[in-house]
Amino acid sequence: MSRLDQIFVLTGHWLAGWAPAALRPLASAVLAIACIMAVFATCFALTTLAERKLLGRMQNRFGPNRVGPCGLFQPVADGVKMLIKEDIVPFSADKTLHFLAPIVLTVPIWLAFAVLPFGRNMTAIDLDGGILFFFAIGSASELAVFMAGWSSQNKYSVVGAMRAIAQMISYEVPLVLSTVPVLMLAGSLSLNDIVAAQGTYAFGWLARWNVFTPWGLAGLFLFLIAATAESNRSPFDLPEGESEIIAGYLTEYSGFKYALFFLGEYVGLFAGAGLGVTLFLGGWHAPVKGLEWAPSWLWFGVKFAALIFLFIWARATLPRLRLDQLLNFAWRFMVPLSLVNLLVAAAWYWTGAWPFGGAAPIRWVLCAGLFIFPYHWLGRALRGPLPPPRKYSYAE
Amino acid sequence: MTTPLANYLIVAALLFSVGLAGALARRNAVLVLIGLELMLNAANLNFIAFWRFGPHAERLAGLMFVIFSIAVAAAEVAVGLALVIAVYRHRRTAQLDRLDSLKG
């Protein structure tokens, strides 16, 4: 079991062992970087394909199925197309910023993977403030989006960039707040510690994942919604709303730079999903006691894929929001709810010391109730009064 | 760790003077705010450097000061930029030399 579980770690050590002793840390760092980039770039290619196929099936169409068996080589075809397209820079664009924007967007997003634990002993850097690093690095993407939009000197680009920034700032608040209960109860900012805190079993068989608690469940959904908005995906994809502002801040980008933006968007989504798995779904731990024989990285991969599937599913289902709805939803629903979730987590923590046995269901119901009432009333308030029945003046 | 303390202090001093000169010499209110931020940051760098090189690093005094300083700077920027926007709304300009009247 442990051999298979640690196969990547052992292989990495073995490979780094070939390097001279002085260069060994560097060699293992390069190996880790190469592995992460290779795995997630492949993941990107497969996800673009899987997304299109699933979207198709969910809308009763075939997805791409022409290039290669079952359309498996479609990402290759897309990549070749992107690479050989002409790279057009508008005449009035700010050339330097126009060039820098995709780089500034893509590089930090890759850095975010450095702190994610992909399996047992499989964290590239175990930072003490791992989650802080994650969010700090992620905040650079807002500037990159602004650079892209502003440097294009195109009103649609600027409008798209402004929408994107407003959206990303608004949803960063609930994103960070929804992770705070996890940090509070784990007592650490290190992602490894957070995963370790979810490693024990309740009732002797069920893993103590955060998602099995009321605040964890609510937090997971708040986190997923905020992460969707943060990565500008449907139903929050109005920075790129084609019907209104062409392609938003991507309007003036083509060829390889556009591909970089596309890559950045997906890799950002992966980072968000990876963080969601780590914080709420127990990281690389097995869900029930008997399943520990499967390697830890496999568990991470399965949960990761499940979250990606959820993102694709939501994209296939939900229509795009309007800008005012989007911001109202962030500030009048998500932010208060994540604050309420903090209280729920605190209540959960204090009721954990209840002396009498069999308190678990009562505790669960109590905390869930504490969340559900604000959820209901905030949703009511957000919806506002129903509009009056529509009057038809000319259609009698 | 071979860089001596003085190097950090000189960087901080340079940063402070650049910020000061900019804050004094530029016309635009936003840039004056940026200059202020640079000066605050120079002070923060000094705190961190003294904390790191000082004898009582485990007491975290320098770190704490910087944490509070960053929070205060964030508050300052928020209010300052809101002021700039409010002034701009009244006077249609953010150039400080044109804001020379006491009447709103």
Add this chain to the structure above:
Amino acid sequence: MLNEIIFLLCASLTLAGAVAAMMLRNLVHCALCAAGAFAGLAALYLQLDAQFVGLAQLLIYVGAIAILIVFTIMLTRGDEVRPGASIASPLWWVGLPVGALVLACLVGAIMASPSLLRLPAGAVHAPVRKIGEALMNRYVMPLQAVGLLLTAALLGAVAIGLREPRDAESKTQ
């Protein structure tokens, strides 16, 4: 050796960003260069083993303050500097000597104290847990004060930035 190279890189990024932010003509370029300077400072903090502060610097300065500045610049457009017009204030000739004077004083003071050339004693460890404990025990009053300050600043910024009612606006114009 490696350490010095990293220090030089971070320091030059910071200073170049700061100088560019104060010198460039285009306001958006200025804001982005300032963001670069803030990021360089964060790197310097990280190099000084102040991990938490470095990351907080990145999160707050690059993620929030730079964006805020950019937003303000976009909202106060329309009085762009005309080509050829001065970007400096009328009293710029006072500002530069003052800056130079301050710099001279500071550098002179730094150079005059040989004890500042010393190297740090040993590795310093400032884990987040310790910072948190310090914030909750020794520094709990300042923390509360900062919380109050931030709330006040939030309300104040909203109150100032809020569009005034119609009649008030028409009265002032």
Add this chain to the structure above:
Amino acid sequence: MNGAGIIKGMIETARNLAGSYHDKERLTTVQYPEETLPPVENARTIPFLVYDGGDAAAGLRCTACTICEKECPPQCIYIVKDMAKKPDYLGKMQLHPKVFDIDIAVCMSCGICVEVCPFDAIKMDQVFELSTDDRFGGLLWGIKQLAKPNEYFQKLHRTEASEIDARREQDRRKTQAAAAAKAAVPAPAANLPPPANKGAAA
């Protein structure tokens, strides 16, 4: 409850996802090169020339009257008459075209040539995979490409073709009867010979 609509929608898409794999009825897409929709009877693309019997040169209905050439709005038809006459289906001697070219790049599929043709010789085809790498020669079609048997016409426009065939058969019988009456005034009308295009009449 808030979010009930979202869950309902998600269930619907999940049902689509599962359903599309076992229920082929859900997938309305026709994967074109491998499968095509059955042609619609009234569809039309470019004209073709109808001939009877097995030989295109002998059975061509066209009499090179050039009405279609004159009527064609984009003037994509080019006809050269062959002065050697040959009998048509009624036995009457008619001219026939030596050259009958249609520039299918110019043809706008209006079908006016079909409407004006008094001999039912030109009809609208349903071919549409006409792309070629030779934009001059490849898109200028002569008799060789244009001539298609009557059976083909039957297949495309069943109703119209049957009508026309019935009318022609009637005409032919009438003519034959008249000829027979004329030729054999003393003798009573004998059994009619079998019609020339039996298959078409069916």
